[in-house]
Amino acid sequence: MKMRMLTYSPLDSPLHRLSGAAKLIFFILWAVTVMVTFDTRSLLVMLLFALILLRVSRIKLRDYAFVLYLILIFFALNHLAIFLFSPLEGVSLYGTRHDLFPIAGRYIVTEEQLFYQFNVALKYVTVIPMALLFMLTTEPGEFAASLHRVGISYRIAYAVSIALRYIPDVQRDYENIACAAQARGIDISRKEKLTRRVRNMIGILLPLILTSVQRIETISAAMELRSFGQHRKRTWYNGRPFTWMDYFVIILIILIAAVSTYVTFQDGSRFYNPFQ
Structure with a gap:
């Protein structure tokens, strides 16, 4: 599951x-x-x-x-x-x-x-x-719009929205990396000893962190190229x-x-x- x-x-x-x-x-x-x-x-x-x-x-x-x-x-x-x-x-x-x-x-x-x-x-x-x-x-988009509507800066609201949208991506990446690791014989199931399971999971988390950092850099560059944060106010598509x-x-x-x-x-x- x-x-x-x-x-x-x-x-x-x-x-x-x-x-x-x-x-x-x-x-x-x-x-x-x-x-x-x-x-x-x-x-x-x-x-x-x-x-x-x-x-x-x-x-x-x-x-x-x-x-x-x-x-x-x-x-x-x-x-x-x-x-x-x-x-x-x-x-x-x-x-x-x-x-x-x-x-x-x-x-x-x-x-x-x-x-x-x-x-x-x-x-x-x-x-x-x-x-x-x-x-x-x-x-998530409507969540950001609601935060902005109650007085929170849209920059903070948009950061929260991105974080919420990113949760399914992190979950999917973790599952992909875990499946690839298990295909190479790295066991993270309950059949393995706890200490070895922890070491194996650390081996999965490291590439997950690197993938996340790379995605963050891509999103940051895309937002900077579109002049995000230049204006004091903005409209919301999902509002x-x-x-x-x-x-x-x-x-x-x-x-x-x-x-x-x-x-x-x-x-x-x-x-x-x-x-x-």
């Missing part, structure tokens, strides 16, 4: 038909709302909404599985680091202490710490689906005007952010505390 990276999936769904600028505004407000709140009730409702949108988008798991696995690895490392460096953070936040069982020294598992880390995990899994949806339902659905989505996320903020701070704290 081929490894699939985080690339645009050209499907026909309500999310794909939204303009890139509307989706960018939605994602920014969504991410800010999730970062602000530690209210478990708000996060659970937002997570359910995100999962529904992921279902509506018709995107398959294989389209983002590789990136999701990487995220889960860093997710687990982050939670381990939280407990190692601050095992009683939940106790200090919620003002109570209910011990479950000791581990060693100051490392004691408490209900407050588990609830705090559950909320941290909930914040991650609430943002990740929206980030994946934004990347997978927005064509789309707002429709009623775009305005509806923006109003919806504003309402979600407002309701979540009210529920979060109605008791004077952004931490939902079930222990009091």
